[in-house]
Amino acid sequence: MKNIRVIALVLAMMLPxxxxxxxxxxxxxxRYQEIMKELELKRSSMPMEGLIDLGERLLLEFLEKxxxxxxxxxxxxxxxxxxxxxxxxxxxxxxxxxxxxxxxTRDAAEMDxxxxxxxxVYIQEGDFDKGEKQLRAIVDRGAAADKRxxxxxxxxxxxxxxxxxxxxxxxxxxxxxxATDGKPLRLSDYRGRVVLIxxxxxxxxxxxxxxxxVKKVYDAYHDKGFxxxxxxxxxxxxxxxxxxxxxxxxxxxxxxxxGWKAEIGLQYAVVSIPATLLLDRDGVIRFKNLRGDELEKAxxxxxxxxx
Numbered sequence: 001m002k003n004i005r006v007i008a009l010v011l012a013m014m015l016p017x018x019x020x021x022x023x024x025x026x027x028x029x030x031r032y033q034e035i036m037k038e039l040e041l042k043r044s045s046m047p048m049e050g051l052i053d054l055g056e057r058l059l060l061e062f063l064e065k066x067x068x069x070x071x072x073x074x075x076x077x078x079x080x081x082x083x084x085x086x087x088x089x090x091x092x093x094x095x096x097x098x099x100x101x102x103x104x105t106r107d108a109a110e111m112d113x114x115x116x117x118x119x120x121v122y123i124q125e126g127d128f129d130k131g132e133k134q135l136r137a138i139v140d141r142g143a144a145a146d147k148r149x150x151x152x153x154x155x156x157x158x159x160x161x162x163x164x165x166x167x168x169x170x171x172x173x174x175x176x177x178x179a180t181d182g183k184p185l186r187l188s189d190y191r192g193r194v195v196l197i198x199x200x201x202x203x204x205x206x207x208x209x210x211x212x213x214v215k216k217v218y219d220a221y222h223d224k225g226f227x228x229x230x231x232x233x234x235x236x237x238x239x240x241x242x243x244x245x246x247x248x249x250x251x252x253x254x255x256x257x258x259g260w261k262a263e264i265g266l267q268y269a270v271v272s273i274p275a276t277l278l279l280d281r282d283g284v285i286r287f288k289n290l291r292g293d294e295l296e297k298a299x300x301x302x303x304x305x306x307x
Contacts, residue, residue: 028066032074035062048209055082073099073106077114084121085206087289092121112138112149119156120272124289126167128160152271159269166268172197172283175264180244180253185229192281194226194302196295199265199275201233202243207274210291211247217296218251224303225281227251233273235259278302 035058042051059075059082066072080096083089096118100111119134138145138153145153166173172187179185187195198214200207218228228251234240240255256262268275278287278295280302287298 024066025069025071028062028069028071031062031066032071035059035075036078043205048205052082052086068102068104070104070106073102073104074110077110077117080114080121081117084117084124087291087294089121089125093118093125096121108141108144109146109149112141112146116149116153116156119153123156123160123163128164132157132160156269156271159271162267162269166277166285168285168288170285172277172279172285173267175267177254177256177264180241180255185252185254187229187283190227190229190279191283192225194221194281194299195279195283196226196228196299197231197268197277197279198228199231199233199268199270199273201259201273202236202239203234204273210274211249213292213295215247215249217299220296221299221303222251226299226303230254231262231264231268231270232256233259233262233265233270281305 035055038058039051039055042054046054056079059079062075063072063079066075076095076099080092080099083092083095096114099106099114115134115138119131122128122131122134135153135157138149139157141150162173174187176184176186187197196214200211202208214228218226230249230251230253232240232253232255234255235257237255237257240253243249244253254262254264256264262270268277274289274291276289276295277285278290278298280286286302290298
């Protein structure tokens, strides 16, 4: 009888905790959905920089309140995606790796997305082995994996050899095309100048958010030996022309209307945008995916011959 009373007491003590735990999960899920809805509603009315700052603040506050929850894992993934898109790889990796910590339940498709995002950051940082491991984890799931992510993982694996050839310190791959001004453009024609190769599109929100800074750097250093080659990943020439005209973009552009299958994009194994490579006067890749003040600082150093 005594043992029965003890067991009953233990169960009575555990039950509120279990219910409270379930309550926390529900609260976390509801709050996370509210945050994502708020960010989506503000997407069209708030500048991208402000939207990113808001998302970062709300998600970090969320993780302080709901650590270890299933929705908390989703928040780590979203923060990893945000940090990856604004060139903060250390923060991106920290949150993406936290996504996989613990024993909480994870959605299989979400896990594939986390693996693919983490692979992209690893590869961007030149850690090709870790990137390949994450991509193969997706491929190894076979038919159980999300079809779209499976195709993207396979494509990225196929491009790893090219990505390794485009590591920092390597010579940029030569390319040639007819620019939008109707004249031929060859990368080698820019030898002797510091060059930013910018893969972008008018539909890409981070690309548009960074464009004023790119223009500022171009205006400040063009006469000192800096140039930009824009590689459009757009499909619509009309949309592209309108954006370039309205925003006063003066540097030369290559547009073939093939979107993600743009020939130079394929040649450079571009799988996400914005994607940039900053070359020195000898055509050697010195920096990748710089934005904001970091871009201006690197351009100033290369123009001055300090690197």
